[in-house]
Amino acid sequence: DGGITQSPKYLFRKEGQNVTLSCEQNLNHDAMYWYRQDPGQGLRLIYYSQIVNDFQKGDIAEGYSVSREKKESFPLTVTSAQKNPTAFYLCASSIWTGGETQYFGPGTRLLVL
Amino acid sequence: RKEVEQDPGPFNVPEGATVAFNCTYSNSASQSFFWYRQDCRKEPKLLMSVYSSGNEDGRFTAQLNRASQYISLLIRDSKLSDSATYLCVVWGGNAGNMLTFGGGTRLMVKP
Numbered sequence: 001d002g003g004i005t006q007s008p009k010y011l012f013r014k015e016g017q018n019v020t021l022s023c024e025q026n027l028n029h030d031a032m033y034w035y036r037q038d039p040g041q042g043l044r045l046i047y048y049s050q051i052v053n054d055f056q057k058g059d060i061a062e063g064y065s066v067s068r069e070k071k072e073s074f075p076l077t078v079t080s081a082q083k084n085p086t087a088f089y090l091c092a093s094s095i096w097t098g099g100e101t102q103y104f105g106p107g108t109r110l111l112v113l
Numbered sequence: 114r115k116e117v118e119q120d121p122g123p124f125n126v127p128e129g130a131t132v133a134f135n136c137t138y139s140n141s142a143s144q145s146f147f148w149y150r151q152d153c154r155k156e157p158k159l160l161m162s163v164y165s166s167g168n169e170d171g172r173f174t175a176q177l178n179r180a181s182q183y184i185s186l187l188i189r190d191s192k193l194s195d196s197a198t199y200l201c202v203v204w205g206g207n208a209g210n211m212l213t214f215g216g217g218t219r220l221m222v223k224p
Contacts (some may be wrong), residue, residue, distance in 0.1 A: 040121055040216055040217070041216050042117065042200065042213075042214030042215050042216045042217065043157070043200075043212075043214040044214075045211060048211070058211075088154075090156055090157070100145050100147075100204045100205075100212075101159065102212060104156035104157055104158070105156060106155065106156050107154075107155070107156050109154070
């Protein structure tokens with residue numbers, strides 16, 4: 001089955017620690033996105049990537065980093081610089097950048113210990 | 114002012130009721146409009162697109178009013194399984210043509 005997978009489902013971070021969230025897609029989509037969702041709020045764009053080895057900052061990129069070494073993979077690192085990382089993180093992909101239809105992974109819930 | 118605004122609710126309705134949600138958007142250059150459904154602790158899933166002429170999908174009807182910059186979703190004959198958060202989503206009109214999400218309206222359908 002084609003789709004987007006994210007792991008882990010839950011992730012715990014200690015103070016000062018960097019953690020990496022995985023996102024993989026087998027839809028052959030060029031564009032991939034990372035969003036953050038806080039309770040009662042809409043999704044906010046962290047980073048997006050149009051093609052391999054290219055990525056752009058979204059609205060709330062500070063404290064996060066990404067890489068796009070393979071078309072299928074777009075991992076997100078939450079660095080120690082992100083002071084309020086507790087949130088629900090969603091990865092999405094679309095056929096092309098700015099494509100109207102985005103397909104979402106199941107999400108990773110990050111909690112700070 | 115938020116780019117996409119929704120009443121967070123919750124809307125508590127009995128089974129079989131008709132319920133309507135509205136959403137307003139600030140960017141008049143926005144091009145496409147959607148309703149997504151999000152269950153608790155799950156990812157958003159596309160419910161339906163919204164067209165200027167209005168469109169219907171079973172018990173769901175979506176309307177777009179470009180002049181007033183608002184979008185609506187009407188659910189008829191509510192089912193328990195309709196309980197979820199409904200996200201209003203707007204595409205286009207800004208650099209990069211990204212999706213902009215409203216904060217969602219929570220619906221709870223009770224027996």
